[in-house]
Amino acid sequence: MNGLKVVGIVLGAAVILAIGLLIGHFGIPRDPKWVKELAQDLDEKFINQFMNEVDNKRIEDNLRILSNKPHYATSAGDEELVQLMLSRWKDPEFGLDDARDERYHVFLSFPDAANPNTVKVLTQNGSNPFTAELTEEKLTDDQKDPDILQPFLAFAPNGSVQGKLVFANEGKVSDFEYLAKLIDLNGTIAIVRYGGTGRVNKAINAAKFGVIGVIIYTDPKDINDGKSNASDTYPNSWYLPPSGVERGSFKENFGDQLTPYYPAKEFTYRIPESEIKGISHIPAQPIGFADARQLICELNGAQAPDNWQGSLGCTYNIGPGFKQNRFDNSDFVQVNVYNKRIIKPSSNVMGIIRGAVEPDRYVLYGNHRDSWVHGAIDPSSGTAVMLEITRVLGTKLKQGKWRPRRSIIFGSWGAEEFGLIGSTEFAEEYYSKLRDRTVAYINVDISVFANATLRVQGTPPAQSVVFTASKQVKTPSNSLTVYDNWKNHSNRTSPQYGVIPQIGSLGVGSDFAPFIHYLGITCMDIAYTYDRRVTSARIYPAYHTAFDTFNYTAKYIDPGFFSHQTVARTAGNVLLRLSDSLILPLGVKDYVETLEGYYSRAESFQTNLSKYNISLEPLKTEINRYKRAAEDLEEKIKNLKKSDKSPYNIRRINDQLMLLERAFINHLAFPDKLYFSHVLWASRSSSVATFPGLADAYQTAVESNLKQHWDLVHHHLTIAIQAVSNAASTLEDVTKI
Numbered sequence: 001m002n003g004l005k006v007v008g009i010v011l012g013a014a015v016i017l018a019i020g021l022l023i024g025h026f027g028i029p030r031d032p033k034w035v036k037e038l039a040q041d042l043d044e045k046f047i048n049q050f051m052n053e054v055d056n057k058r059i060e061d062n063l064r065i066l067s068n069k070p071h072y073a074t075s076a077g078d079e080e081l082v083q084l085m086l087s088r089w090k091d092p093e094f095g096l097d098d099a100r101d102e103r104y105h106v107f108l109s110f111p112d113a114a115n116p117n118t119v120k121v122l123t124q125n126g127s128n129p130f131t132a133e134l135t136e137e138k139l140t141d142d143q144k145d146p147d148i149l150q151p152f153l154a155f156a157p158n159g160s161v162q163g164k165l166v167f168a169n170e171g172k173v174s175d176f177e178y179l180a181k182l183i184d185l186n187g188t189i190a191i192v193r194y195g196g197t198g199r200v201n202k203a204i205n206a207a208k209f210g211v212i213g214v215i216i217y218t219d220p221k222d223i224n225d226g227k228s229n230a231s232d233t234y235p236n237s238w239y240l241p242p243s244g245v246e247r248g249s250f251k252e253n254f255g256d257q258l259t260p261y262y263p264a265k266e267f268t269y270r271i272p273e274s275e276i277k278g279i280s281h282i283p284a285q286p287i288g289f290a291d292a293r294q295l296i297c298e299l300n301g302a303q304a305p306d307n308w309q310g311s312l313g314c315t316y317n318i319g320p321g322f323k324q325n326r327f328d329n330s331d332f333v334q335v336n337v338y339n340k341r342i343i344k345p346s347s348n349v350m351g352i353i354r355g356a357v358e359p360d361r362y363v364l365y366g367n368h369r370d371s372w373v374h375g376a377i378d379p380s381s382g383t384a385v386m387l388e389i390t391r392v393l394g395t396k397l398k399q400g401k402w403r404p405r406r407s408i409i410f411g412s413w414g415a416e417e418f419g420l421i422g423s424t425e426f427a428e429e430y431y432s433k434l435r436d437r438t439v440a441y442i443n444v445d446i447s448v449f450a451n452a453t454l455r456v457q458g459t460p461p462a463q464s465v466v467f468t469a470s471k472q473v474k475t476p477s478n479s480l481t482v483y484d485n486w487k488n489h490s491n492r493t494s495p496q497y498g499v500i501p502q503i504g505s506l507g508v509g510s511d512f513a514p515f516i517h518y519l520g521i522t523c524m525d526i527a528y529t530y531d532r533r534v535t536s537a538r539i540y541p542a543y544h545t546a547f548d549t550f551n552y553t554a555k556y557i558d559p560g561f562f563s564h565q566t567v568a569r570t571a572g573n574v575l576l577r578l579s580d581s582l583i584l585p586l587g588v589k590d591y592v593e594t595l596e597g598y599y600s601r602a603e604s605f606q607t608n609l610s611k612y613n614i615s616l617e618p619l620k621t622e623i624n625r626y627k628r629a630a631e632d633l634e635e636k637i638k639n640l641k642k643s644d645k646s647p648y649n650i651r652r653i654n655d656q657l658m659l660l661e662r663a664f665i666n667h668l669a670f671p672d673k674l675y676f677s678h679v680l681w682a683s684r685s686s687s688v689a690t691f692p693g694l695a696d697a698y699q700t701a702v703e704s705n706l707k708q709h710w711d712l713v714h715h716h717l718t719i720a721i722q723a724v725s726n727a728a729s730t731l732e733d734v735t736k737i
């Protein structure tokens, strides 16, 4: 073969190869249909359409139906609402893909209608000059409903106790310490006001000082901006009437008390009642401030400190016992509690929209369904919003105009008021699936406390998506964006963003608690709230009373339901961004400020730590590593080229974003705290806002100065370092190990 022939063959082959490549390049469509489908991304036009279609009138109609009857957990009213949720979510024209109810057999506590709880004054000869009202005043037809649950504290133990009355302010440990220096508390009954510490903690604290019974009331100074005359209160204003009584759960821990960590099925092992932790062992009963006035204004003894004085229109003395006036100094106060503890079936209702591309990734959105009485604001304002969001989305779904990229699970939780029971049982039953596949949880419980501004609580990865959504929604008055208005009401200066709206942290106040604290799912709670320049009310005044009604809401909380509409637009916008965006809109870099803030506050421990050879340096190193990893990942996402958008690559990045919150979970970190497993957000008793385990261990060690307690500080510092290290490695290049 001569050289020329060889060249000819090579050239010919090259031409054929080039033609082949060209055919390959142009002949096959570059983006087959399935590639396009896998790249389904957020549609801003759809979000706008959604927001335009959210209807304030329909929210008002929802609320009217939802709050028509008292619907405490497992009541006939609650069961009716289970059917209502199912029928809405199964509707052929605006329903979801699927809806079902799931029952748990949960441990509850109710007052005995035949044997009502009482608070009485008794004389030595057995006469009874005073008994607190058993019911709230019937100011409108709503209070006449026979199904109203009489005022009580769920899980408060039964008993009949009597003793001299003392006034113990908010029932904090410091309040009882103050009293104990002045008077003998043994065998007394303490009257305390709401606020300052948790409901049940007032009685747990009291018992440690020898108090044998507790009466709780709402002071008009704390809830009514000082207004206590009936003419200044509902139905003449939004303030609490003198007969209004705040009901509530009387225990520290959430979830079903007999089945911690396991769903409360019929077959589930139940611990004995005697092993329940965090409950009161002395009887307690709530009363209205009209009755509290009759007791407190008659107290004998030294004048209470200035900051203990309230707005009952008299000087508050501490007792013990009454002055010689309306009552006799030797008179006793008697507290009689006859609550019934019972296991009953309670339903969660689940509504499901199947994702088009990633049906195995879930965005959760929920609210509880049960109330204490009519519960127009708590919780029905949130459910009225949820039903309007599902109506708009369900309609699009049924018309074939939209299907989210990921699955959406709506939850109407049961028995929240008894301690977040329905949501906790759900989190326990679906633990593995939820842990592995849940992107975020949005909670909208009370959607409108008042109509001034947005209020959001959440973990840092939720910040950016909430900001984006709130910039796209106008306030009800249409003058500003929700974002700008929020920034005017509540803001902070961020090292990286400057002045931004303040996002609060998540405690245990609603159903987000099991998702953030136990499962480590990024959570947020969205509502509209007060103008703090206008009112200092601890919460909206009708909270947990028989006055939290449709009429109260429509007249005083949100006339026209425009704030409800604003919350529906904002929360729905967030939901769509989380469920539809190709790349999850979770800002992992936003955890850096939290971590650096925690570190700088922990630095105040360093001098003492050095004495025990404990160094914070490794923590600093891991935080810096986290910062680099978060910045690198966000940079990588920003610069994603089309060629990087293979479904595997997208899924890999999204998993990193989704699983970041999970990296802070350590189920062994807080063995004494039920459910708390998030190393950054677990409950904390120390006032130093740093890693809660480290802060509390440090406080104990400083107080005791025992070697074993300094060892515990070292242990908790190690837990913190490892959690940040886990988080950093979640964000670093996961193809390398």
Ligand SMILES: [Zn+2]
Binding pocket: 368, 378, 379, 416, 445, 446, 510
């Ligand atoms: Zn609620």
